[in-house]
Amino acid sequence: MPREAPYLAVADVLRARILAGEWGIGERLPSRARLAEEFGVGRNVVQRAMDRLIIDGLLEGRAGSGTYVRMPRERLRLVRSRRGERLGGSPSLVGSKERGKADAWDAHSQVRVPAPEAIAERLAISPGDPCVTTHYEFLTEGQPVQLSVSWEPMGLTGGTPVVLPESGPLAGKGVVRRMRSLGVVVATVIELPRPARATRAQANLLGISFGDLVLQIERTIYDTDGRPVETADIVIPDMRREVAYEFAVDPP
Incomplete structure (x- = not known):
C-alpha cells in the first residue's frame, strides 16, 4: 500500500486538534516553524497541510498575520x-x-x-x-x-x-x-x-x-x-x- 503523503498526515492531525477545540474559532495557530519542529517535518510540509485545511474551510490565512481557525460559514x-x-x-x-x-x-x-x-x-x-x-x-x-x-x-x-x-x-x-x-x-x-x-x-x-x-x-x-x-x-x-x-x- 502506498504511504500517505506527509502533509496529509499533518493535516489530519491538525484537523483533529482543531475539531477537538485546541484552537478556538478566530484563534491563530502556532507558526509554521513551531509546528514543523513539533511534527519533525519541513516548513513546506506544514504549509501544504495548512493549505489543505484552508481549502477544506477550517482555516483562513491573513496576509502578514498568520493562519487562523475560520468561522464556519453556511454554503x-x-x-x-x-x-x-x-x-x-x-x-x-x-x-x-x-x-x-x-x-x-x-x-x-x-x-x-x-x-x-x-x-x-x-x-x-x-x-x-x-x-x-x-x-x-x-x-x-x-x-x-x-x-x-x-x-x-x-x-x-x-x-x-x-x-x-x-x-x-x-x-x-x-x-x-x-x-x-x-x-x-x-x-x-x-x-x-x-x-x-x-x-x-x-x-x-x-x-x-x-x-x-x-x-x-x-x-x-x-x-x-x-x-x-x-x-x-x-x-x-x-x-x-x-x-x-x-x-x-x-x-x-
Whole structure:
C-alpha cells in the first residue's frame, strides 16, 4: 500500500486538534516553524497541510498575520437551470428570495474590445475582432457571491439597439431575448466547470482570501446553426456556494 503523503498526515492531525477545540474559532495557530519542529517535518510540509485545511474551510490565512481557525460559514446552494436563470445577463428577480439566488448585481460594459486568442477561439472569430465585454458582480443580501465576464462578438450585435446587455430596450433581459430580437434563436448552452484558486483581483471583489478555492465555469451559448453568440467566465467562491445542476427529463 502506498504511504500517505506527509502533509496529509499533518493535516489530519491538525484537523483533529482543531475539531477537538485546541484552537478556538478566530484563534491563530502556532507558526509554521513551531509546528514543523513539533511534527519533525519541513516548513513546506506544514504549509501544504495548512493549505489543505484552508481549502477544506477550517482555516483562513491573513496576509502578514498568520493562519487562523475560520468561522464556519453556511454554503448556499445555487441551482443552475435553464428554467431558473436568465442566460447571459442579470438573473431574474422572480423568486429572488430563493436561498443562494442573487438579488442584486453590478455590471460594466466596454465596446470594441479586441478578442484575446482564447476568447476568439470560443466565439469562432479571429483574434482581435471587436467584442462587447461585460463584467458582472452578483450579490446576495449584500454579500458578493459570484463574478462573471461575458464576451459577445460585435459582428453580431454592433450597430443594433441591443449591443449593450445592460442598456437599451432589452436591458438586463439576457442573451436569449436580446438575440431573438435580431432574429437569432439560442438553442444550446455548454458549461465547463473547473476548480480553481482565486486570483488577487477575484479575491478582492468576492471578499475572500487570495488562493481560496473557487468554481470557474466556462459557458458558451450557441444559436440553432451552432454559431457561438456569447461566452462567459463565471467565478463562484466555494466557501459560500455549492452548485447543483438541474436537468429536465424528456417524457418517454
